[in-house]
Amino acid sequence: MTAYSCMSTAELEREYTQVLEKYNHCKELGLNLNMARGKPAKAQLDLVSDILNVLQTPDDCFDGDIDSRNYGELAGLPSARAYWADVLDCKASQIFVGGAASLNMMCDIVSRAFTHGLLHSERPWCREEKVKFLCPSPGYDRHFQIGQFYGAELITIPMLSTGPDMDMIEEYVKDPQVKMIWVVPKYSNPDGIIFSDETVKRFANLKPAAPDFAIIWDNAYCIHEFEGEYVPFPDIISLCREAGRPDMVFEFASTSKITFPGSGISCLASSVENIAYMTKLMGIQMISYNKINQLRHVRYLKDKANTLELMKRHAAILAPKFEMVTSILDREIKALEFANWVKPKGGYFISFNTMPGTAKRTLALCKEAGLTMTTAGATFPYGIDPNDSNIRIAPSLPPLNELEAAMNIFCTCLKLSVLEKLLA
Amino acid sequence: MTAYSCMSTAELEREYTQVLEKYNHCKELGLNLNMARGKPAKAQLDLVSDILNVLQTPDDCFDGDIDSRNYGELAGLPSARAYWADVLDCKASQIFVGGAASLNMMCDIVSRAFTHGLLHSERPWCREEKVKFLCPSPGYDRHFQIGQFYGAELITIPMLSTGPDMDMIEEYVKDPQVKMIWVVPKYSNPDGIIFSDETVKRFANLKPAAPDFAIIWDNAYCIHEFEGEYVPFPDIISLCREAGRPDMVFEFASTSKITFPGSGISCLASSVENIAYMTKLMGIQMISYNKINQLRHVRYLKDKANTLELMKRHAAILAPKFEMVTSILDREIKALEFANWVKPKGGYFISFNTMPGTAKRTLALCKEAGLTMTTAGATFPYGIDPNDSNIRIAPSLPPLNELEAAMNIFCTCLKLSVLEKLLA
Numbered sequence: 001m002t003a004y005s006c007m008s009t010a011e012l013e014r015e016y017t018q019v020l021e022k023y024n025h026c027k028e029l030g031l032n033l034n035m036a037r038g039k040p041a042k043a044q045l046d047l048v049s050d051i052l053n054v055l056q057t058p059d060d061c062f063d064g065d066i067d068s069r070n071y072g073e074l075a076g077l078p079s080a081r082a083y084w085a086d087v088l089d090c091k092a093s094q095i096f097v098g099g100a101a102s103l104n105m106m107c108d109i110v111s112r113a114f115t116h117g118l119l120h121s122e123r124p125w126c127r128e129e130k131v132k133f134l135c136p137s138p139g140y141d142r143h144f145q146i147g148q149f150y151g152a153e154l155i156t157i158p159m160l161s162t163g164p165d166m167d168m169i170e171e172y173v174k175d176p177q178v179k180m181i182w183v184v185p186k187y188s189n190p191d192g193i194i195f196s197d198e199t200v201k202r203f204a205n206l207k208p209a210a211p212d213f214a215i216i217w218d219n220a221y222c223i224h225e226f227e228g229e230y231v232p233f234p235d236i237i238s239l240c241r242e243a244g245r246p247d248m249v250f251e252f253a254s255t256s257k258i259t260f261p262g263s264g265i266s267c268l269a270s271s272v273e274n275i276a277y278m279t280k281l282m283g284i285q286m287i288s289y290n291k292i293n294q295l296r297h298v299r300y301l302k303d304k305a306n307t308l309e310l311m312k313r314h315a316a317i318l319a320p321k322f323e324m325v326t327s328i329l330d331r332e333i334k335a336l337e338f339a340n341w342v343k344p345k346g347g348y349f350i351s352f353n354t355m356p357g358t359a360k361r362t363l364a365l366c367k368e369a370g371l372t373m374t375t376a377g378a379t380f381p382y383g384i385d386p387n388d389s390n391i392r393i394a395p396s397l398p399p400l401n402e403l404e405a406a407m408n409i410f411c412t413c414l415k416l417s418v419l420e421k422l423l424a
Numbered sequence: 425m426t427a428y429s430c431m432s433t434a435e436l437e438r439e440y441t442q443v444l445e446k447y448n449h450c451k452e453l454g455l456n457l458n459m460a461r462g463k464p465a466k467a468q469l470d471l472v473s474d475i476l477n478v479l480q481t482p483d484d485c486f487d488g489d490i491d492s493r494n495y496g497e498l499a500g501l502p503s504a505r506a507y508w509a510d511v512l513d514c515k516a517s518q519i520f521v522g523g524a525a526s527l528n529m530m531c532d533i534v535s536r537a538f539t540h541g542l543l544h545s546e547r548p549w550c551r552e553e554k555v556k557f558l559c560p561s562p563g564y565d566r567h568f569q570i571g572q573f574y575g576a577e578l579i580t581i582p583m584l585s586t587g588p589d590m591d592m593i594e595e596y597v598k599d600p601q602v603k604m605i606w607v608v609p610k611y612s613n614p615d616g617i618i619f620s621d622e623t624v625k626r627f628a629n630l631k632p633a634a635p636d637f638a639i640i641w642d643n644a645y646c647i648h649e650f651e652g653e654y655v656p657f658p659d660i661i662s663l664c665r666e667a668g669r670p671d672m673v674f675e676f677a678s679t680s681k682i683t684f685p686g687s688g689i690s691c692l693a694s695s696v697e698n699i700a701y702m703t704k705l706m707g708i709q710m711i712s713y714n715k716i717n718q719l720r721h722v723r724y725l726k727d728k729a730n731t732l733e734l735m736k737r738h739a740a741i742l743a744p745k746f747e748m749v750t751s752i753l754d755r756e757i758k759a760l761e762f763a764n765w766v767k768p769k770g771g772y773f774i775s776f777n778t779m780p781g782t783a784k785r786t787l788a789l790c791k792e793a794g795l796t797m798t799t800a801g802a803t804f805p806y807g808i809d810p811n812d813s814n815i816r817i818a819p820s821l822p823p824l825n826e827l828e829a830a831m832n833i834f835c836t837c838l839k840l841s842v843l844e845k846l847l848a
Contacts, residue, residue: 037495039494039495040494042482042491042494045482045485045491045493045494046482049481049482049485049493052479052480052481052484052485052716053477053480055476056476056477057473057476058466058469058470058473060476061469061473061476067466067469068687069469069473069684069685069687070463070464070466070469070684070685070686071461071463071685071686072686099523099524099714100523100713100714101709101710101711103709103710103711104709104710107708107709108709111535111539114539115535115538115539115550115574116573126539126550142708142711145708146708146709149540149708150539260493260494260716261493261494261495261711262494262495262496262711262712262713262714262715263492263493263714263715263716263717284531284566284569284570284573285525285527285528285531285532285570286525286527286528287525287527287566287685287686288686289524289686290523290524290686290687290714290717291686291687292476292684292687293687293714293717
């Protein structure tokens with residue numbers, strides 16, 4: 001194969017004709033494939049379905065003296081708080097266990113920050129002239145959407161191989177209107193980057209002008225290796241405390257990709273003072289979260305060591321999918337030299353950068369051929385990728401045979417859109 | 425027994441000495457009893473614990489083609505929407521099925537109203553000069569707290585035997601700053617009143633000045649009879665549509681007192697347009713609610729008819745408790761003529777009105793003797809009962825023997841505080 005940039009116009013035209021023919025063939029298959037979201041596959045759900053049976057009798061539902069079937073324990077069952085403290089390497093008193101969605105708690109925090117303020121706010125954020133959120137990008141569209149929903153100005157921060165550009169962040173936080181930053185510190189969505197120790201340390205040592213500046217530390221993939229051994233991560237809560245800003249960070253995790261997406265349990269980890277403040281605010285909207293589900297998870301997952309064993313069984317299902325995606329990309333796209341990507345060792349995504357100006361067109365072609373991908377631009381604030389280049393590949397949901405078909409369509413559409421542009 | 429008002433000072437003093445002696449005896453028992461909240465008893469939780477076992481295998485988790493174990497179906501599983509439509513006598517398209525707490529959805533609606541506005545809002549409520557909520561009282565403290573939390577001015581509306589004073593409400597809604605009213609239309613908390621058909625009709629026919637005026641129709645006890653047959657209730661959503669304001673009402677219900685408090689499922693019922701609008705807003709904070717728990721409930725509860733059968737078994741546990749409370753009150757308090765109460769036929773509370781100016785003192789005495797009741801004043805906006813008279817009795821949690829002990833303490837404290845006042 002020759003790089004497209006080295007081809008003559010005649011060669012490009014020949015290639016175009018061949019790729020177009022292949023594309024038309026794809027369309028005729030009338031497939032309906034989906035790689036839009038980081039949804040676990042049915043095999044993964046089956047893997048953990050024994051959790052359905054761990055609580056069977058009234059006696060099973062007691063966590064010590066506490067009947068998980070009745071109201072109470074707003075901050076979570078003691079055993080569930082201890083479980084998350086084990087996973088995140090912090091203290092149970094620093095944990096608030098929520099419902100099925102950590103995203104909901106993130107949104108609650110932003111919502112309350114705007115209407116009431118955080119612990120160190122001088123006023124509710126809605127009374128500020130302007131509020132700015134820092135958004136390392138490519139990033140998670142749902143993070144950006146929450147900021148946009150509440151009218152924050154979203155500022156794009158580039159991602160480096162060590163995590164977000166910390167020089168830029170340290171500069172931006174001198175602006176008191178900068179109130180929040182959203183990050184996925186381990187296997188970042190979509191790049192799959194693990195923040196370096198240096199990056200984490202610089203986060204903890206940020207000296208923002210805003211007294212209520214908050215780091216949303218979305219540790220969604222904290223134990224989600226699919227290749228190699230578990231990679232430990234530093235306890236950001238201790239680091240922030242040691243650096244003198246103990247209330248600056250709100251860490252989140254959930255079992256969405258450990259047990260059942262949307263029916264798991266989530267947690268917020270932060271300083272004891274923040275947990276007390278958030279518990280007070282949560283008490284307005286809730287009597288208590290679903291503690292039966294909390295107990296079901298504690299009984300099934302037991303502790304971090306046992307959960308890591310389970311994650312290896314998830315990995316056995318996920319790894320071949322990531323392997324297939326990258327090997328097809330290596331075979332079909334690499335030598336054409338118009339794109340780059342990195343194969344991650346954990347998380348749920350591959351971040352793919354195609355030739356600038358062709359991502360949208362590629363995904364439109366995919367759609368027409370029956371393949372739904374994450375919308376182009378979704379990985380940037382306001383849904384606008386300035387280079388129209390980044391595409392998030394989510395290989396987890398389809399079984400291997402469908403994934404192969406989907407990747408063949410994807411590669412064909414990539415080539416076609418690049419050729420269209422080169423020949424335009 | 426003689427009414428206290430007919431006693432001479434000497435008689436009152438003699439009575440006081442006797443009651444004080446009894447009170448001191450109560451204190452010596454060192455009891456620890458709780459009638460503060462409408463918590464179901466352990467026997468009720470045991471009654472429904474078979475729900476833990478209705479989903480056991482992966483195959484069990486499918487609702488038609490939908491795998492309840494994965495992300496999706498933000499507005500709820502089709503079968504769960506159909507279940508609630510059956511219970512509330514509306515259409516499945518008018519139902520949004522949420523998590524365990526209907527209170528959380530109420531709070532979400534108020535929160536979004538303040539930051540973004542409702543469907544017909546001219547601007548977010550936080551941009552209004554003032555926002556007023558109408559609060560029929562005595563009412564539910566958590567309703568009032570949400571309004572207070574968001575800075576709404578809370579206006580007390582008296583409760584009549586037919587429901588809230590509709591003359592007053594019709595007058596108040598002419599004020600465009602009046603944006604919301606909170607009601608429990610069946611077995612109201614705490615009065616246990618079923619709104620009359622006339623009252624419901626007048627609600628549906630309200631012509632508020634605010635285009636985005638909303639009725640929070642918290643149908644928490646819609647099928648919660650403990651005495652006599654199930655009492656049907658009108659479909660407020662149809663009535664509002666027929667009256668020309670289809671988007672004015674948000675109806676709520678949950679299984680908190682059908683299956684497990686805090687681990688059940690909740691629903692919002694409203695116009696299709698409101699459901700679409702709220703689903704869009706909810707989509708910012710959630711991917712989807714716990715659908716496994718939704719399916720578990722549908723499989724266990726099946727339909728309205730079957731759920732009504734289950735409610736009869738709850739009633740068999742609850743009825744003797746209400747019977748004990750009212751018979752002790754009849755025996756100990758009635759002839760003294762300083763208090764009044766009505767025995768309801770459903771719901772979770774008895775609303776007790778003691779001699780004005782003695783409710784707080786009564787409950788302080790209770791507390792000292794080891795009995796925790798709902799805080800005095802809690803049933804009024806801002807936690808302030810202007811007459812210091814209303815006390816919410818919640819007899820559901822204690823077993824019968826504890827309830828008897830609790831009621832004996834309560835009656836002693838009632839008498840003591842009244843005698844203190846009469847002799848002051």
